[in-house]
Amino acid sequence: MNTSRRLATLALASLAATIALLPLGAQAQxxxxxxxxxxxxxxxxxxxxxxxxxxxxxxxxxxxxxxxxxxxxxxxxxxxxxxxxxxxxxxxxxxxxxxxxxxxxxxxxxxxxxxPPFTIVVKQDSPIKGPADLEGKTVGGPANDGALKLFPAFAKLAKLDATKVKITNMAPNLREQMLARDQVDATFGYVTTVSFSAKAMGMDPAKDLRFIRYGAHGMDLxxxxxxxxxxxxxxxxxxxxxxxxxxxxxxxxxxxxxxxxxxxxxxxxxxxxxxxxxxxxxxxxxxxxxxxxxxxxxxxxxxxxxxxxxxxxxxxxxxxxxxxxxxxxxxxxxxxxxxxxxxxxx
Structure with missing residues (x-):
């Protein structure tokens, strides 16, 4: 091996040894x-x-x-x-x-x-058949619920007077219970979330609940x-x-x-x-x-x-x-x- 090749080999070996001694974070960020x-x-x-x-x-x-x-x-x-x-x-x-x-x-x-998963949920036997029927009723939902946040926009598109709807907040785990016990007339939520929470309570969402979906009223969000x-x-x-x-x-x-x-x-x-x-x-x-x-x-x-x-x-x-x-x-x-x-x- 000639001198230049020997020096190059030694340099590479030295570099490899130096890298191996570096902390892991210094080798790859x-x-x-x-x-x-x-x-x-x-x-x-x-x-x-x-x-x-x-x-x-x-x-x-x-x-x-x-x-x-x-x-x-x-x-x-x-x-x-x-x-x-x-x-x-x-x-x-x-x-x-x-x-x-x-x-x-x-x-x-x-x-x-x-x-769009946003919905307002009512019991199957509820007199609320459409958005206009929410006037004069109490609708509940967790404070950070997406459907609740979007309710003003939904009300405008659905030609519903939002000022005539009483909004109440509850803990997320109480939403379906309060609806089942008639403590609220309807609740805000996501269709899938409410459906599975209702199932966990022993309800059949397909038979016991009705969903007023925002997407069906012009909110294709x-x-x-x-x-x-x-x-x-x-x-x-x-x-x-x-x-x-x-x-x-x-x-x-x-x-x-x-x-x-x-x-x-x-x-x-x-x-x-x-x-x-x-x-x-x-x-x-x-x-x-x-x-x-x-x-x-x-x-x-x-x-x-x-x-x-x-x-x-x-x-x-x-x-x-x-x-x-x-x-x-x-x-x-x-x-x-x-x-x-x-x-x-x-």
Whole structure:
């Protein structure tokens, strides 16, 4: 071996030894992300946990911590405040904040609930047959419920005088009980959430309840999406893209094998009833995530015209000061290519 080659070999060996002695974080930088969910651990969050367990986040250089939430609207201010970098919750609450404090509003990066789940629920024998019948009645819901937050917009579209409806708040776990006991005339909620809570009480939602769905009255709105704080998106675009890539990969896994997703959920909360959570997951895929547009644009994306209409509905109904552009509340630039995202969930 000549002198120059010997020196090069020694230099490489020295560099390798130096790298081996460096702390792990100096060899490969890991970005920490704290994420807050929409609600307590449940079946329809399976993909987040599976992405953790299968190392998909880790493969993208991410250390993701996932906390339980307190409602689909409650996660937005937690991300806006900087307490969390990422969240899963109602995009309409993001829009509302973007109209008032655009610099603080998070930005959506992956749409999951593309079919409006918002509803007002009544008992099957209730005299309330349509929106107008709510006047003079009491409607209850948790303070951070997405359907309650959207009620002013719903009332305007449905030609209902919202000032004649009494709104009362209750803890989420009391919603179906208070309805069953006639302590309220109706409740706000998400169709799937209320249905499974009613089942847990021994009710048959198909026979015992009726659902006045917002989507049937002109509110074809998007709902829960993954979003990030605006400063984090600006400073860590590669981390956001990596998170979305890992999540998309895990969603495809859950669609192909729901039981694997439920395994991941049960690891977080062993006291859950496995079969109930699997049924809840499948119902969410079927009812909340399978808008016809998915076949055209793929899961995760939004239709710009549809999103713009939704923004206009909220701004007009709530008399908000400004109309944010679609790009202010949803950024598709982090999405994997169309062919890599699910186009059919069943």
């Amino acid at each position: 890991t970005t920490k992300i704290k994420m807050v969910l929409n609600w307590k651990y449940e079946g329809p969050q399976a993909w987040f946990f599976l992405a953790q367990d299968k190392g998909y986040f880790k493969a993208e250089g991410l250390d993701v911590e996932i906390d339980q939430g307190e409602g689909s609207a409650a996660s937005i201010p937690k991300v806006a405040s900087g307490a969390y970098q990422a969240g899963f919750g109602d995009l309409n609450a993001v829009i509302d904040l973007a109209t008032k404090r655009p610099a603080e509003a998070p930005v959506g990066v992956y749409m999951l609930y593309n079919t 998007y709902s829960n999406a993954v979003f990030f704080s605006r400063p984090f998106v600006k400073d860590n675009p590669q981390a956001v893209a990596g998170f979305v890539k890992a999540l998309n990969r895990a969603i495809a896994d859950v669609i192909a094998n729901p039981d694997a997703g439920i395994d991941a959920v049960m690891k977080r909360e062993p006291l859950l009833k496995r079969e109930v959570e699997k049924e809840r997951l499948l119902a969410t895929l079927r009812n909340d995530m399978s808008h016809p547009e998915v076949a055209r644009i793929g899961l995760g994306d939004v239709d710009d015209k549809r999103l713009a209409r939704g923004i206009e509905i909220l701004v007009d109904a709530n008399q908000l000061a400004r109309t944010p552009a679609s790009a202010e509340v949803f950024d598709r630039s982090f999405l994997p290519p169309r062919e890599q995202r699910p186009a059919k969930l069943f």
